[in-house]
Amino acid sequence: xxxVLISSVAxxxxxxxxxxAADMLRGSIEPDVxxxxxxxxxxxxxxxxxxxxxxxxxxxxxxxxxxTSSGSGLGINAHVGFMRQIQDxxxxxxxxxxxxxxxxxxxxxxxxxxxxEDVFTLRxxxxxxxxxxxxxxxxxxAHARTNIKDLDGTGYVWGAGVDFKIAEHVMxxxxxxxxxxxxxxxxxxxVDHSVALARLSATF
Numbered sequence: 432x433x434x435v436l437i438s439s440v441a442x443x444x445x446x447x448x449x450x451x452a453a454d455m456l457r458g459s460i461e462p463d464v465x466x467x468x469x470x471x472x473x474x475x476x477x478x479x480x481x482x483x484x485x486x487x488x489x490x491x492x493x494x495x496x497x498x499t500s501s502g503s504g505l506g507i508n509a510h511v512g513f514m515r516q517i518q519d520x521x522x523x524x525x526x527x528x529x530x531x532x533x534x535x536x537x538x539x540x541x542x543x544x545x546x547x548e549d550v551f552t553l554r555x556x557x558x559x560x561x562x563x564x565x566x567x568x569x570x571x572x573a574h575a576r577t578n579i580k581d582l583d584g585t586g587y588v589w590g591a592g593v594d595f596k597i598a599e600h601v602m603x604x605x606x607x608x609x610x611x612x613x614x615x616x617x618x619x620x621x622v623d624h625s626v627a628l629a630r631l632s633a634t635f
Contacts, residue, residue: 472596480602482508482630486531488547490622502547504533505535508628512556521558521565525550526537529626549576550606550624552588563596573610575624584612584622594632608622 512525529550551574558567558618573588592606610624 447476458591465624472560474514474521474558474565474632476594477511477513478602478632478634479508479511480630481627482604482606484529484626484628484632486529486533486536486547486550486626488533488622490620491536500535500536500545502533502545504531504547506531506533506550506626508630510630510632514556514558516560519560520569520607521556521560523556523558524554525569526553529628530538534546546578547575547580547624548578549609550574550626551576552610554588556620558594564593565595566593567591568605569608570581573612573624575610575615575622576610577615579616582616582618583622584615586610586612586622592628600634602630602634604630604632606630 438556448611450578463602464598484506485503486506487501489501506529508529509525510527512523514521514523531547531550533547535545535547552571554569556567556569557601568591570589571587573586574587575630577583579635588608588610590608592604594602594604595604606628608628610622612620612622612624615622626630
């Protein structure tokens with residue numbers, strides 16, 4: 432990732448220098464052309480990247496109607512996706528994985544230690560391109576895995592984010608996801624999970 436970032440910044444600097452030199456040789460700078468090129472940034476790409484974030488959980492167990500458990504922790508994210516720009520709209524699909532160290536700090540009496548360790552999502556996304564900035568919404572399926580065997584949860588996820596083109600082949604983004612799980616294994620547990628992420632991606 433560091434190599435991709437350095438290469439992208441170097442390529443951008445070289446391109447800018449060549450454009451400026453050509454304008455000087457012609458004796459004039461064409462701001463309208465530059466502005467148009469910036470406005471027509473193309474978001475169509477395959478991308479892959481990583482990020483860091485914070486996740487929090489809360490659950491309600493039908494066996495303990497007046498008791499709510501909760502937990503939170505930091506996480507590391509990896510993601511891959513594809514985007515296609517159609518005029519100013521950008522549609523795509525994304526899969527991501529997040530490793531969490533989120534331990535539930537309040538549990539019913541006699542319940543074993545519970546941690547959510549792995550979270551997977553597969554989501555669609557729809558955004559709108561404002562030059563080098565793209566806000567978007569996202570929704571799809573989610574799966575969470577805990578430290579207890581066969582105590583996994585499957586549900587759905589929705590959220591929103593914004594991506595910034597900071598170099599020709601580099602994006603920086605902020606993303607929020609909200610997850611809902613109705614059952615973990617065969618346990619009558621409903622879990623809400625929210626996560627906020629900062630991400631860096633290479634585009635191809």
